[in-house]
Amino acid sequence: MTSPLPVEPPDALPPTPMLRGDRPYTIRVTIICLLVGLLVAIPIGLFLFNQRQTLTVQNGQVGWSFGVFAFPLALLVTGSLLAASVFFLPAFISRRSGRVLDPGLWPAFGVYTLTALLAGAFVLGMILGVI
Numbered sequence: 860m861t862s863p864l865p866v867e868p869p870d871a872l873p874p875t876p877m878l879r880g881d882r883p884y885t886i887r888v889t890i891i892c893l894l895v896g897l898l899v900a901i902p903i904g905l906f907l908f909n910q911r912q913t914l915t916v917q918n919g920q921v922g923w924s925f926g927v928f929a930f931p932l933a934l935l936v937t938g939s940l941l942a943a944s945v946f947f948l949p950a951f952i953s954r955r956s957g958r959v960l961d962p963g964l965w966p967a968f969g970v971y972t973l974t975a976l977l978a979g980a981f982v983l984g985m986i987l988g989v990i
Contacts, residue, residue, distance in 0.1 A: 880959045880960045880961030880962055880963070880964070880965065881958055881959060881960070881961060882961045882964055884953070884958055884960070884961075885949070885953075885960045885961040885964050885965050885968065886964070886968060888949045888952055888953060888960070889945070889949050889965065889968050889969045889972065890972065892944050892945065892948040892949045892952065892969075893941075893944055893945060893969060893972055893973060893976075895944055895948065896940055896941050896943065896944020896945065896948070897941070897944075897976075899940055899944075900936075900937040900940040900941050900944075901937075903933075903936055903937065903940070904933045904934075904936065904937035907929050907930075907932055907933035907936060908929065908930060908933045910925065910926050910929040911926050911927075911929040911930045911933075912924055912926030912927060912929070913927075914927055941973060945966075945969035945970065945972075945973055946966065946969065949965060949969065950965075
């Protein structure tokens with residue numbers, strides 16, 4: 860006769876406990892990673908931005924050069940670096956150190972911080988007359 864209750868196989872893993880993140884650690888590591896991203900993205904972005912040139916037309920032919928694509932490339936590279944520093948780097952560091960990021964705070968806090976920095980840089984650029 861068989862048992863009415865289902866029997867788990869002996870090699871079944873116990874259910875994983877619900878992980879709760881460490882809020883102060885999440886804030887700390889996100890800000891540090893964003894600063895690292897800024898330290899890498901700003902010089903690369905400025906270098907590419909300084910290489911920009913306008914399109915030239917000679918005898919009906921457009922003169923293409925690297926400088927024509929430098930500004931869009933600067934935006935793409937710096938945006939990718941900053942996105943990686945906010946989304947990938949904190950998760951990588953916390954996984955390597957065995958800590959858990961707070962899932963309710965981690966992605967949003969990085970985006971809000973990055974948005975505040977970019978909005979502040981835009982306003983500062985307008986005040987200084989760069990934009």
